Amino acid sequence: MNHAALAPWRAAADAGINFWRSPANPFAETQLGRSWAASLEMFERTTRRYGKPPFNIVDTIVGDDLIPVEETVALAKPFCRLLNFRKQWEPKRPQHKLLIVAPMSGHYATLLRGTVESMLPHYDTYITDWVDARAVPLIEGGFDLDDYVDYVTEFLQHLGPNTSVMAVCQPSVPVLAAVALMNAAKDPSAPKTMILMGGPIDTRRNPTAVNRLAQEKGVDWFRNNVIMKVPAPHAGIMRDVYPGFLQLGGFMTMNLDRHIDAHRELFWHLVDGDGDSAEKHRDFYDEYMSVMDLTAEFYLETVEKVFVKHDLPKGTLTHRNNAVDPSKITSTALMTIEGERDDISGVGQTEAAQDLCSNLPKDKKLHYLQPGVGHYGVFNGSRFRKEIVPRIVAFVNKNADDRTAQKPSANGRSKTA
Structure with missing residues (x-):
């Protein structure tokens, strides 16, 4: 309603920007003209509803070759699309598949554009492109934490053997749960390696302001204060969401x-x-x-099970009434990555997965703490590209099937339009 009420003012601001920046306006390049245009743009930007950005990944560099990239939908579900950034080339041997599970925590999967670009030279790269809950009609049903685990499992089964999975932040818990269940069931599609990056595996370790807020308020406070119904004219009208x-x-x-x-x-x-x-x-x-927007059931279950009750590290997490036991993971190698200055997932919270996967051999485990970076720097930025990516590639290739693993390109990188 606030956004709709501001619509006339935004229209006036747009008209004003066009006026003050028009080449026909003799004051356009004066201090006065630029000041008016700047003020109006600031108002327009702070009241705008931003749409989903595109990935715009059109090519990548493998070795010394510039390879075109085509973004395709490998599998579509009501709440998520599995995207594949397909390289237009014929490699000597198939590249190992990498599933990047993007966080469902408010931002779109495009926030991991840099992560995808960095992985593209080395692997056949896929990412979970979560759908805005306000765009999903009620007829499609709900989406909770169990559904999240089901989606991850289905995507891994769709990709088949010789696949690795990377969870960035929030999905660390459901990804670890999915991999534990797949290992327990001896699923041949269980990933070769699992990379957990800046995730809240055990938020009792070095709690941050985010963790303390959840503990202090409790799930009922969130249910009563931050859950709203999607209004018209969105497709998901009347769906309960966390906006x-x-x-x-x-x-x-x-x-x-x-x-x-x-x-x-x-x-x-x-x-x-x-x-x-x-x-x-x-x-x-x-x-x-x-x-x-996030579905209310998924958001509230995440707050309760991950941040308030700590079900996973306590051994009480279940998936559709089946116990989730990370100690059942025996075939999927585990790498955990943290940022020294992470103010969202504190140091030690992701590393906790190393202790939970107690039956993995030491040579299938690796933990890395990146100095000098915060939460965002764990999966993006110059230090991620220079210091974290080579370690990920080396670890995955060490544990991947020899027929699909490729040695990393020394100068492998990707470009965007």
């Missing part, structure tokens, strides 16, 4: 001073005519401000 804009508000307030400073700098970049710096800000915040 993405509330999650975005939580993200923003964690580092509010930094975001205020960034927007202040954008204003002065626009006034000074510094187009390159302004464009960098736009690119980052166009992605950061793009958020999706």
